[in-house]
Amino acid sequence: MNSIRIWNMRAARIVPSSRYSEGPKEAPSRAPESLQRIVRVDHAGEYAADRIYAGQMAVLRDKTPASEAIREMWETEKEHLVEFERVMRDKRVRPTALLPIWNLAGFAVGAGSALLGAKAAMACTVAVEEVIEEHYNDQLRILMNDENFDDSELLNTISKIRDDEVAHRDAGSEFGGKEATESYPSVTNLLKMGLRTAIWLSERF
Numbered sequence: 001m002n003s004i005r006i007w008n009m010r011a012a013r014i015v016p017s018s019r020y021s022e023g024p025k026e027a028p029s030r031a032p033e034s035l036q037r038i039v040r041v042d043h044a045g046e047y048a049a050d051r052i053y054a055g056q057m058a059v060l061r062d063k064t065p066a067s068e069a070i071r072e073m074w075e076t077e078k079e080h081l082v083e084f085e086r087v088m089r090d091k092r093v094r095p096t097a098l099l100p101i102w103n104l105a106g107f108a109v110g111a112g113s114a115l116l117g118a119k120a121a122m123a124c125t126v127a128v129e130e131v132i133e134e135h136y137n138d139q140l141r142i143l144m145n146d147e148n149f150d151d152s153e154l155l156n157t158i159s160k161i162r163d164d165e166v167a168h169r170d171a172g173s174e175f176g177g178k179e180a181t182e183s184y185p186s187v188t189n190l191l192k193m194g195l196r197t198a199i200w201l202s203e204r205f
């Protein structure tokens, strides 16, 4: 046995065998287009929600009895955003190109509603969360009826976040938001229409 062959045999022994069995690390595969749309729009929605509460708190600060409840809802929205940022990374989904617009529009809607008072800010929450509950329920229905979809973790994430949004809607109602939406149905419907348009756009662009 020549010296080169002996050296090769020694080298082979000191290399962990798993290094060969694992092979090159594969990048996670990209989610199908329909799933990409779902993740993209949910991330956009949570991003906009964060901006709405930022706008409300910039105006209301700690000046109203509703401030604490609004701050708590804002904290939940930040957690939702972090969660969808993770899902986007895992599934290799790009964010919507419209984030800069949702940044400004979200803040403007939040600050604008808060300038009319805490009740109007809560009315904004009620109207937004009514649309978002419907949106997340639609997604859950689509995913559960898709026989090729088996990501139970994503289903749990969406249903847990949907429950948080329902709790926000109820908190908004407790602070008089529901009454305010009923007093100004045209403003409420305009806001809901804008939100449904933003959902449609964020899925596609």
Ligand SMILES: [Fe+2]
Pocket (backbone or CB within 6 Å): 046, 049, 076, 077, 080, 161, 165
């Ligand atoms: Fe949220």
Ligand SMILES: [Fe+2]
Pocket (backbone or CB within 6 Å): 049, 073, 077, 129, 164, 165, 168
């Ligand atoms: Fe929410």
